[in-house]
Amino acid sequence: MGLLQSMEIDVQLRAERKEKLPAAQFGFGEKVSDHMLVMTYDADAGGWNRPEIKPYQSFSLEPRALVLHYGQSIFEGLKAFRRPDGHIALFRPEQNIRRMNASARKMAMPEIPEALFMDALLKLVDIERDWVPAEAGASLYIRPLMFGSDAVLGVRAASRYILCVMLSPVPPYFVPGGKPFKLLAREDCARTVAGGTGDAKTAANYGRSLVPLDAARREGYDNLLWLDSEQHRFVEEAGITNVFVQYADRVVTPPLSGRILPGITRDSVIRLLRDEGRTVLEQETDIGDLVRDIDDGRVHEIFLTGTATVVAPVDEIGFRGRRHALQIRDDGLALSLYRQLTQIQYGLAPDRHGWMRAL
Ligand code: PMP
Numbered sequence: 394m395g396l397l398q399s400m401e402i403d404v405q406l407r408a409e410r411k412e413k414l415p416a417a418q419f420g421f422g423e424k425v426s427d428h429m430l431v432m433t434y435d436a437d438a439g440g441w442n443r444p445e446i447k448p449y450q451s452f453s454l455e456p457r458a459l460v461l462h463y464g465q466s467i468f469e470g471l472k473a474f475r476r477p478d479g480h481i482a483l484f485r486p487e488q489n490i491r492r493m494n495a496s497a498r499k500m501a502m503p504e505i506p507e508a509l510f511m512d513a514l515l516k517l518v519d520i521e522r523d524w525v526p527a528e529a530g531a532s533l534y535i536r537p538l539m540f541g542s543d544a545v546l547g548v549r550a551a552s553r554y555i556l557c558v559m560l561s562p563v564p565p566y567f568v569p570g571g572k573p574f575k576l577l578a579r580e581d582c583a584r585t586v587a588g589g590t591g592d593a594k595t596a597a598n599y600g601r602s603l604v605p606l607d608a609a610r611r612e613g614y615d616n617l618l619w620l621d622s623e624q625h626r627f628v629e630e631a632g633i634t635n636v637f638v639q640y641a642d643r644v645v646t647p648p649l650s651g652r653i654l655p656g657i658t659r660d661s662v663i664r665l666l667r668d669e670g671r672t673v674l675e676q677e678t679d680i681g682d683l684v685r686d687i688d689d690g691r692v693h694e695i696f697l698t699g700t701a702t703v704v705a706p707v708d709e710i711g712f713r714g715r716r717h718a719l720q721i722r723d724d725g726l727a728l729s730l731y732r733q734l735t736q737i738q739y740g741l742a743p744d745r746h747g748w749m750r751a752l
Pocket of ligand 1: 632633
């Protein structure tokens with residue numbers, strides 16, 4: 394494997410492919426396809442090396458590998474869909490590549506050449522096209538991951554990195570008519586801090602969420618509704634989703650304050666809402682006001698957006714020991730947005746914004 398001089402990609406295929414079972418038989422990410430994409434970076438040897446597509450396999454890492462100690466690890470999540478005519482298309486992959494580079498900058502990691510990364514990613518999905526499920530609501534989840542791999546104990550940014558992309562056929566996280574989400578807002582913990590890493594898709598943000606998440610689940614909630622770290626007042630995001638609140642005359646979502654992940658589904662939903670002529674405000678929402686508005690019947694809907702979830706309604710917010718319930722509407726905005734977005738993704742509605750990238 395030489396240094397990156399051309400756009401060539403080395404491809405080494407497995408002799409035999411694994412059996413493909415229906416995505417519904419597995420949990421999210423339990424199953425992985427036959428091949429992965431790997432790109433390595435070495436600051437002392439000219440930067441990025443030529444991408445390789447090879448059989449999915451383990452890495453060998455020294456115990457001193459910097460990522461294991463100091464957390465230089467970033468990832469992404471996007472999906473490929475099979476259309477009725479058999480064609481495969483990815484949803485806004487250039488946005489994920491751009492966000493991965495934003496995460497890289499935040500974590501002192503090298504940026505990935507975008508055109509090369511896109512070519513290699515599309516080539517991997519093309520080689521694995523038989524892994525894109527045909528079942529309704531199922532898709533091929535694409536997980537890029539990058540981490541610092543040098544073996545040294547001093548605290549510093551790594552000079553060597555491994556970028557890999559793995560593929561996993563997944564069932565839908567949420568389907569219309571499925572169980573809505575219950576969220577718990579807590580004032581004694583925060584996902585991230587102002588000036589921190591909330592807007593990066595980096596491992597520690599997720600590691601930190603696990604203890605409060607487990608506690609919320611034991612209380613019957615599906616996830617946390619995170620509040621800001623300073624005043625524990627402003628709604629930020631929920632689990633692996635962004636949050637929207639619908640009132641009679643407007644839809645409100647937290648601003649891109651640097652503390653939340655700039656969701657690609659969030660951006661898409663804002664555009665779909667504005668296409669419909671709705672007012673969308675990117676505005677701080679005070680949790681006290683929100684639960685009061687829920688109890689007063691002023692909140693029409695709360696819904697969550699994300700790659701895995703698409704758009705899913707919330708039917709309860711817990712705050713200060715009280716449960717605030719919301720009515721779920723079959724004709725509500727959440728389900729309408731779910732349908733609009735999935736129809737674009739599966740090629741059943743016109744792609745007016747040019748979001749789909751066909752193979
Ligand atoms: N917030 C967090 C913390 C997430 O992990 C995700 C999932 N990537 C989202 C929001 C939603 O982002 P997207 O719509 O790009 O999937």
